[in-house]
Amino acid sequence: MPFVSKNVFIVGVSAGAVLLGPNIKVVHYLTPQMDTLNTKDFSALGLTDKLVxxxxxxxxxxxxxxxxxxxxxxxxxExxxxxEIKRLKDDEYITIEK
Known part of the structure; x- marks a missing residue:
C-alpha cells in the first residue's frame, strides 16, 4: 500500500534530502573526488521530482x-x-506533499 494513503512522513536530512529526489547527479558534479566506486548509475529513490x-x-x-x-x-x-535545484541552507527546510 502506498505511503501517501497511510499518512507517512519521510524526512531526508543532508544527503538524505538529495536521495529522496530523482537522482544524485549534483553530488557527483560538485564532489567527483568522493566517488571512489566510479559510479555509473546516479538514480535516487524518486519519491519526489525535486532536486535538492x-x-x-x-x-x-x-x-x-x-x-x-x-x-x-x-x-x-542546472x-x-x-x-532547477532547490538550494537549502543548514537552517532551512522544505515540505513536499504528494
Missing amino acids: FPHYDREDLFKVSTSKTIEDRLKEF TLENC
Whole structure:
C-alpha cells in the first residue's frame, strides 16, 4: 500500500534530502573526488521530482581549486542538465506533499 494513503512522513536530512529526489547527479558534479566506486548509475529513490542541494551556505564543505562558488557551480549544473535545484541552507527546510 502506498505511503501517501497511510499518512507517512519521510524526512531526508543532508544527503538524505538529495536521495529522496530523482537522482544524485549534483553530488557527483560538485564532489567527483568522493566517488571512489566510479559510479555509473546516479538514480535516487524518486519519491519526489525535486532536486535538492543541502548545505548551500557551507562553502567550506565544497571547496575547489578554482574561484567558483557553490552558486557558480550549481548554475553550471542546472544549465548542463536543464534542471532547477532547490538550494537549502543548514537552517532551512522544505515540505513536499504528494
